[in-house]
Amino acid sequence: MKILIDNGHGQNTPGKRSPDGRFLEFKFNREIAAGIVADLRDKGYDAELLVEEDDDVPLAERCRRANAYSRALGKENVILVSIHANAFGNGSEWTKPRGWSVYTSKGQTKADLLADDLAMAALKYFGKQAIRGDFADGDIDYEEGFYILKHTISPAVLTENFFMTNEQDLQLLESQSGKQSIIDLHVEGIIEYLSR
Ligand SMILES: [Zn+2]
Numbered sequence: 001m002k003i004l005i006d007n008g009h010g011q012n013t014p015g016k017r018s019p020d021g022r023f024l025e026f027k028f029n030r031e032i033a034a035g036i037v038a039d040l041r042d043k044g045y046d047a048e049l050l051v052e053e054d055d056d057v058p059l060a061e062r063c064r065r066a067n068a069y070s071r072a073l074g075k076e077n078v079i080l081v082s083i084h085a086n087a088f089g090n091g092s093e094w095t096k097p098r099g100w101s102v103y104t105s106k107g108q109t110k111a112d113l114l115a116d117d118l119a120m121a122a123l124k125y126f127g128k129q130a131i132r133g134d135f136a137d138g139d140i141d142y143e144e145g146f147y148i149l150k151h152t153i154s155p156a157v158l159t160e161n162f163f164m165t166n167e168q169d170l171q172l173l174e175s176q177s178g179k180q181s182i183i184d185l186h187v188e189g190i191i192e193y194l195s196r
Contacts, residue, residue, distance in 0.1 A: 001194055002069050003040055003047040005186075006082035006148065007033040008158075010056025018164045019092050025164060028173060029083045030054070032161065035183035036083070040190065050080070063151040070154040078154035079114060079193070081186060085173060086160035098166040101132040103158040104141045105149040113196060115141035115157045118189035125181040130162075159186070 007029035009016050016025040033049055040047035050065055051057045070078045089095040100122045104111040119140040122131055133140040141157070149156050161182050162169040172178035 001046060002073055002078045003037075003045055003190060004050045004066055004069065004078065004080040005033045005036050005047060006050040006062060006066075006080060008082055008084045010051075011054045013056045015091055016087070017091075018170055019094055023085075023164050023170055023173065025085045025087075026054070026056070028085055028161075028164075028179075032179065032182055032186070033083045035179070036081075036186045036190075039183060039187045043187070043191070045191070045194070059147040059151075063148060066148075066152045066154065066156070070152070075154045079190070080148070080152055080154060080156040081114075081118075081190065082148050082156070082158040083186075084158060084160050086163045087165045088163055089165055091165065093165075094167050095163075095165045098163045098169040099130050099132040100126060100162055101160045102141045103144045103146060103149065103160070105156070106143045106145065109155060111149070111155040111157050112141060114155055114189070114193045117192040117196075118157065118159060118186065121185040121189035121192065124188075125185045 009026040011026050013026060017023060037047045037049055050062055066080050088097040102115045102118050104115045146158055149158060162173055164170055164173060
């Protein structure tokens with residue numbers, strides 16, 4: 001199984017930062033993505049960064065790269081996880097929404113199983129109050145027509161790892177233990193999915 005880890009945005013992407021500008025999403029996404037890939041490789045899995053560049057790679061090109069793997073290896077033999085930090089409001093002021101969430105494309109696909117496994121791992125590390133989504137109906141993921149989810153042919157999910165526009169969440173995003181837990185939850189969730 002080829003495990004592709006995507007890091008959203010680039011150093012040239014406007015916005016995508018904390019209201020005070022001290023936290024840059026592209027940098028965080030890359031740090032987390034690199035940590036996930038390194039750990040999965042240490043454990044013997046075939047993991048790879050989808051984007052090696054620091055500049056923004058357009059979504060169409062990222063999907064083209066992912067789909068090239070899917071066509072070469074078979075669509076059942078590739079998964080993609082796109083790493084992000086969430087934002088709320090106009091970007092220039094601190095806001096209340098916080099927490100971790102996972103997104104899939106619309107409809108039931110294998111991506112929903114991957115999303116479930118990631119959510120269960122997130123629950124283990126951060127507790128129920130930190131997870132956005134509805135545990136009650138058994139459907140924890142949000143379904144959105146995000147480009148990278150819609151235009152990739154293998155199972156793909158996108159995680160929004162807490163809010164860079166919330167002061168409490170940002171403390172977690174900037175802490176070593178917070179970042180390590182975010183890396184660990186992805187590694188554990190992915191391995192759980194692969195054992196299905
Ligand atoms: Zn993002």
